[in-house]
Amino acid sequence: MSASITGTDKVTLTRPSGARTIKNSLAAVYVTLATVLAIVPLASILYSVISKGFHLITSSSWWLQSQRGITPRREGGGLYHALVGTVEIALICAAIAVPIGVLGAIYLIEYARGKKVARAVSFAVDILSGIPSIVAALFIYALFITVFGFGRSAIAVSCALVLLMLPTVLRSTEEMLKLVPDTLREASYALGVPKWKTILKVVIPTAFSGISTGIVLGLARVMGETAPLLILVAYGQGINFSPTSDVMAALPTMINSGRDQAQQMPGYERVWGAALTLILIVMVLNLIARGIARMSKLKEK
Amino acid sequence: MAKRIDVTDVDIFYGAFHAVADVSMTVEPRTVTAFIGPSGCGKSTLLRTLNRMHEVIPGAHVQGSVELDGTNLYAPGVDPVAVRRVVGMVFQRPNPFPSMSIFDNVASGLRLNGVKNKKVLSEAVERSLVAANLWNEVKDRLGKAGIGLSGGQQQRLCIARAIAVEPQVLLMDEPCSALDPISTLAIEDLIGELKEKYTVVIVTHNMQQAARVSDQTAFFNLAAQGKPGKLIEIGSTEKIFSNPDQKATEDYITGRFG
Ligand SMILES: Nc1ncnc2c1ncn2[C@@H]1O[C@H](COP(=O)(O)OP(=O)(O)OP(=O)(O)O)[C@@H](O)[C@H]1O
Numbered sequence: 001m002s003a004s005i006t007g008t009d010k011v012t013l014t015r016p017s018g019a020r021t022i023k024n025s026l027a028a029v030y031v032t033l034a035t036v037l038a039i040v041p042l043a044s045i046l047y048s049v050i051s052k053g054f055h056l057i058t059s060s061s062w063w064l065q066s067q068r069g070i071t072p073r074r075e076g077g078g079l080y081h082a083l084v085g086t087v088e089i090a091l092i093c094a095a096i097a098v099p100i101g102v103l104g105a106i107y108l109i110e111y112a113r114g115k116k117v118a119r120a121v122s123f124a125v126d127i128l129s130g131i132p133s134i135v136a137a138l139f140i141y142a143l144f145i146t147v148f149g150f151g152r153s154a155i156a157v158s159c160a161l162v163l164l165m166l167p168t169v170l171r172s173t174e175e176m177l178k179l180v181p182d183t184l185r186e187a188s189y190a191l192g193v194p195k196w197k198t199i200l201k202v203v204i205p206t207a208f209s210g211i212s213t214g215i216v217l218g219l220a221r222v223m224g225e226t227a228p229l230l231i232l233v234a235y236g237q238g239i240n241f242s243p244t245s246d247v248m249a250a251l252p253t254m255i256n257s258g259r260d261q262a263q264q265m266p267g268y269e270r271v272w273g274a275a276l277t278l279i280l281i282v283m284v285l286n287l288i289a290r291g292i293a294r295m296s297k298l299k300e301k
Numbered sequence: 302m303a304k305r306i307d308v309t310d311v312d313i314f315y316g317a318f319h320a321v322a323d324v325s326m327t328v329e330p331r332t333v334t335a336f337i338g339p340s341g342c343g344k345s346t347l348l349r350t351l352n353r354m355h356e357v358i359p360g361a362h363v364q365g366s367v368e369l370d371g372t373n374l375y376a377p378g379v380d381p382v383a384v385r386r387v388v389g390m391v392f393q394r395p396n397p398f399p400s401m402s403i404f405d406n407v408a409s410g411l412r413l414n415g416v417k418n419k420k421v422l423s424e425a426v427e428r429s430l431v432a433a434n435l436w437n438e439v440k441d442r443l444g445k446a447g448i449g450l451s452g453g454q455q456q457r458l459c460i461a462r463a464i465a466v467e468p469q470v471l472l473m474d475e476p477c478s479a480l481d482p483i484s485t486l487a488i489e490d491l492i493g494e495l496k497e498k499y500t501v502v503i504v505t506h507n508m509q510q511a512a513r514v515s516d517q518t519a520f521f522n523l524a525a526q527g528k529p530g531k532l533i534e535i536g537s538t539e540k541i542f543s544n545p546d547q548k549a550t551e552d553y554i555t556g557r558f559g
């Protein structure tokens with residue numbers, strides 16, 4: 001006879017004992033409470049940001065005007081200048097980090113998989129992904145400004161952000177490439193397709209949604225980083241498009257510049273407006289990432 | 302079009318592990334050859350050396366010669382990519398490209414090798430799908446994803462993809478092992494048709510299938526786990542299944558071991 005967990009042939013199917021019912025409900029209460037505790041701070045942050053900032057972002061001047069000539073005591077103006085800076089810095093950062101990250105991941109997974117180099121680079125990338133943004137900023141400061149003698153600039157900020165975004169992009173691309181089954185690569189080789197073309201036309205399209213999701217999420221993370229902005233560029237209230245100039249506004253530094261104003265001042269309110277805008281941008285990026293992932297799922301049907 | 306394969310004194314390794322030892326055989330053009338034998342005896346390994354797919358695995362290498370109409374595939378200067386264009390392969394599990402539609406899957410071999418002409422492509426796709434007995438089932442949804450098909454349809458899609466590039470030899474590694482009996486019959490019929498144009502080598506664990514589809518059968522065995530697999534006997538399917546020379550072959554076919 002095979003072993004049975006009840007140990008006897010008689011099977012009892014009565015309801016659980018009282019002690020077990022109590023333990024069960026206690027555990028349920030505990031788990032629910034922990035969930036509520038985790039949600040409360042998040043919800044309260046969202047509430048205060050929305051309640052204080054929402055009235056600002058509904059006006060068109062918020063999106064179309066800068067803070068040029070506007071003192072903390074005055075109402076009006078917008079965040080166009082900071083939006084320009086944030087978008088420009090993020091795009092330059094992505095333009096550097098995405099090709100390096102994606103190509104690096106392709107090299108590590110498709111060409112150097114299991115080799116010593118790959119393990120060494122992966123280890124280095126893991127360390128890099130843990131560095132605080134202020135360390136990245138100081139490193140770029142030391143390199144660009146102290147060693148090379150360049151001035152401060154938005155490009156320097158982008159370079160510091162590259163150090164933060166690169167590990168995310170490289171790591172997530174690596175994971176996505178690993179998910180592509182070897183049978184697909186072999187199917188392609190069996191058709192007489194060379195390796196580079198297999199990677200380009202079979203492997204990458206298969207992993208595309210995952211790779212682009214990783215890129216968008218990496219970008220979203222980097223957009224809110226503040227330390228590189230504080231160290232590597234000055235905040236200015238006017239509009240500037242040139243990434244080489246030493247004055248460039250961005251959302252995090254706009255928030256920072258108004259934060260020490262008295263509570264009742266319009267300048268203080270604009271801090272919340274800028275915070276809400278930043279949250280919205282990050283949220284939109286997250287939605288885009290989800291959209292990409294879902295779109296490729298739909299295609300399968 | 303179909304080519305003759307001469308395998309001479311082939312030894313196959315995975316790193317230091319000697320997987321298959323000392324195989325010699327000849328496969329005539331326009332015939333179906335079946336590889337049978339217990340699991341782990343090296344049937345897939347040998348099959349994958351016939352189109353230089355074996356070396357895709359790190360550390361794997363081959364000694365001996367595999368000649369295709371007299372040209373040694375393992376001679377220095379031979380491009381494995383070019384070999385695979387001539388010797389196509391169908392795998393055990395259907396593996397259509399998930400990012401491509403049915404049409405694109407079948408066209409992929411031609412497209413990735415530089416064919417751009419739309420007319421040429423759509424003719425090749427139709428011809429291959431018809432040959433793979435799949436055309437009627439998918440002709441109204443060529444733009445839909447290939448992985449949306451059933452397992453049996455996917456396997457026939459993979460066969461269509463393999464024959465769209467018009468290889469001269471077609472290797473099939475247990476192409477029916479993941480399929481239901483009806484899809485299996487469809488593929489067996491298909492193999493019968495394919496051998497009019499191609500040289501076919503098929504690995505199978507199904508004795509009836511080997512008996513039904515093949516002209517020639519090769520029986521492999523291994524002395525013990527960790528020892529290399531060997532070719533025990535090769536001959537016409539009729540002879541192998543009715544009156545084999547080796548006792549081991551007879552035991553295996555009648556199900557007395559393995
Ligand atoms: N990638 C690999 N790396 C190392 N050893 C391998 C690899 N693939 C197969 N082998 C070994 O080579 C030997 C032959 O394997 P192979 O897959 O050719 O057997 P097979 O006859 O096709 O078996 P099956 O009928 O189960 O498919 C086995 O001992 C197997 O463990």
Ligand SMILES: [Mg+2]
Binds near residue numbers: 344345346474504
């Ligand atoms: Mg096998």
